[in-house]
Amino acid sequence: MIKNLLVILALLITAPSISKSQNTEHxxxxxxxVWVATVANIDWPSKPGLSADIQKTELLRILDQHQKNGVNSILFQIRPATDALYGKGRELWSRFLTGNQGQAPVPYYDPLDFAIVEAHKRGMExxxxxxxxxxxxxxxxAHTSANHITKQKPEWFFTYGGKKLFNPGLPEVRQYIVSVIMDVVKNYDIDGVHFDDYFxxxxxxxQPLGDNKTFYKYGTAFKNIDGWRRNNVDTLIHVVSDSIHTAKKYVKFGISPFGIWRNKTQDxxxxxxxxFDGYGKLYADARxxxxxxxxxYLNPQIYFPFGYQVAPYDKLVDWWSNNAFGKHVYIGQGVYRAMENRPGWxxxxxxxxxxxxxxxxxxVQGSVFFSSKSVTNNLAGVQDSLRTNFYRYPALQPAMSWLDAVNPNAPSALTAKxxxxxxxxxxxxPLVASDGDKAYGYVIYRFNRGEKIDIEQAxxxxxxxxxxxxxxxxxxxxxxxxxxxxxxxxxxxxKNESQYSNAASIAVQF
Structure with a gap:
């Protein structure tokens, strides 16, 4: 998620088009x-090895701040480096959590279970x-346990850029990654599975990638290694998608690709x-x-300002919105760059x-901010802007009709005393809906006497x-x-919504 900006800028090699306007004030x-990053303790916990109670307190503070900010969705990093910030899976506890890979929190708790419950209490996915x-x-x-998969299955990995990485061309690697993700889908009450831009x-x-031998073994049907690599990633995405939606129809699958798919000069x-393009450099065909x-949903990381010739914010927003094929687009916004003294920023x-x-x-249906600390530290006053202006009123998450188009039935017998x-x-x-779904939650609205009942006004x-x-x-x-x-x-x-209940009137006198 965080990039070496010098490397990215070295790789980069130039009038807004807005869809029909709508009422967008609230x-x-x-x-x-908001992304809550755990790799290198960017956002949480503040450092490895804290007690479970301190970790919980820190996470509650983050959630409380974002509730005040009007945030309704937490993208919580639970597998930063083939490790786990959760207990009901096959991978080792993360050293970013406890200080030592494989060591459980003390006293024991499951951070993912805890985060889910507390997010849902606050109306957050x-x-x-x-x-x-x-x-x-x-x-x-010393940062990697003897029981870690890189030491148990060294043939699955290559070394690149000072890290060990799975070789995406191995069928057994894809099977393993899918199994890791499905542990979480099946064992936790999550709302979505999210991948970032690291493919x-x-x-x-x-530095060449160390996957030539794998290409010679598995890539004979492809004209070149680039097409084979893209197919490897495509295959993982397709299998993960099918697996998630078969197991739980309501769990969303979203990906946050690099901000440029391909340039018009290339395609x-x-x-x-x-x-720099994600298609050619990361083998990620997000379109x-x-x-x-x-x-x-697509969540492109458009961490660039207006007027930046190489990657102009407005042109990229328009491009992604026109290439979502009916799926949602949430724009990734680089709040961490908001205090840079460079053109645009x-x-x-x-x-x-x-x-x-x-x-x-x-x-375009929304935003995701990188990262949590950049918002809560109020860089360039972004947090103030959310609280006093943009996110002043609550908002429901956008509905996804391709996953569920049946609205629940309305509550009844509303009384006010x-x-x-x-x-x-x-x-x-309410009664069970026609698709068998029970109510998952409620939205409560208040109007002054004489006002029209209009539940579309936030x-x-x-x-x-x-x-x-x-x-x-x-x-x-x-x-x-x-x-x-x-x-x-x-x-x-x-988050499909029913018709509203009967209206309950009351005169308040005290």
């Missing part, structure tokens, strides 16, 4: 994500972020850019994955302007709950001597 549905091919973060032997490694000068289908329907309004731009495009300093709402759980949302068991709510934000009307809707797991 969208009711928007993916508002939790997407499990995997690095599929990175096997070690460095070549320091084949970012090129190092004068007429490419973007108006002139830079194909969307076109084939293998992924549910020296304008501290760069990120806010980027949010305004993407919101004008009907084929006065309390000493508030209003207590209660309702009945500022009327009081609460988004991901708990079907919670069929009551106390509104303690009411004012004295006011008349209010409440309605409640039901959500299913994929």
């Amino acid at each position: 969208p009711k549905r928007e993916f508002r994500g 939790l997407h499990a972020w995997f690095n599929p091919y990175r096997a070690t973060f460095n070549l320091i032997d 084949y490694p970012y090129p190092e000068p004068n 007429p289908e490419g973007s108006e850019s002139n830079g 194909k994955w969307a076109q084939k329907g293998w992924i549910d 020296s304008n501290r309004q760069q990120i806010p302007d980027q949010i305004r731009y993407l919101r004008k495009n009907r084929n 006065p309390l000493a300093k508030g209003v207590e709402l209660s309702w009945k759980e 500022h009327h949302i009081l609460k988004i709950s991901f708990s079907s068991a919670e069929t009551s709510y106390i509104d303690n934000t009411v004012s004295a001597n006011r008349n209010y009307i409440y309605v409640v809707t039901a959500l299913d797991r994929l």
Whole structure:
């Protein structure tokens, strides 16, 4: 996810087109994500080897801050280097968690289970972020346990750029990676599986990849090694997609590719850019994955400013939005660059302007920020902008009709009764929907007496709950001597929303 910017810039070699406008000031549905990176302890935990209680406290602080920021989706890195920040799988505990690879947290807890529960309490989705091919973060032997897969199956790996990496051309490697991911899909209540941009490694000068022998064995059907490498990645993506959606229809699969697929000078289908391309350098054909329907969302890392000739933000946003083939596009935004004093980034309004731009495009459904600490440290005032402006009101995650197009039934029997300093709402759980889904959660709306009941306006949302068991709510934000009307809707797991319940009116007097 983090790049060596000097290497990337060395590899880079130049009037906005906006879709039809829409009301984008406060969208009711928007993916508002943040990457919580654990590799090298970028975001969490603050350092390896902390007690379980301190780790939990730190993670709760992160989630609380992002709840205040209006974030509704956490992309939580659980496999930074063929290791695990979870307990119900086949890989060793991460040294970034406990200090020593293979050592469990003390006292024992499962960070992924904990993160899921706490995210859901806050109305946030939790997407499990995997690095599929990175096997070690460095070549320091003491950082790798004798039981690690690189030492158990050394023939599966090659060394490149100071790291050990899986050889994507080996069928047994693909089978192993799929099994690792499916451990998590089957054993945890995640909302999504997420890959970042690390497929084949970012090129190092004068360093060939060590996969020629594998190509000679498995690549006879391909004209060249580049096409074979792309097919290796394609095959993994396709199998992972089928496996996830067969096991749990509601688990989303998303990928965050490098910001340029191909340049128009390389391919007429490419973007108006002139830079490093994921297709040719990382063997990642992200456009194909969307076109084939293998992924549910694209999250391109467009960590570039407006007007940057090599990789202009606006041109790339437009390109990805036009090449999603009906799937979602969430723009990856490099908040960590927001304080750089270089063309484009020296304008501290760069990120806010980027949010305004993407919101004008009907084929873009949100943002993901890299990384958590860059937001919570309020670089260039980004956190302030989210809290006071862009994410001031809650938003539901965008629905995915290709995964589930059936809305739940509406709650019933909504009542409102006065309390000493508030209003207590209660309702009945809706009947099971036609596809067999029960309610997964609820959205509570409040209107002033005389206002039209319009649940498409985000500022009327009081609460988004991901708990079907919670069929009551106390509104303690009411004012004295006011008349209010409440309605409640039901959500299913994929955030399809029901019609609203009966309206409950109440006059508040205290």
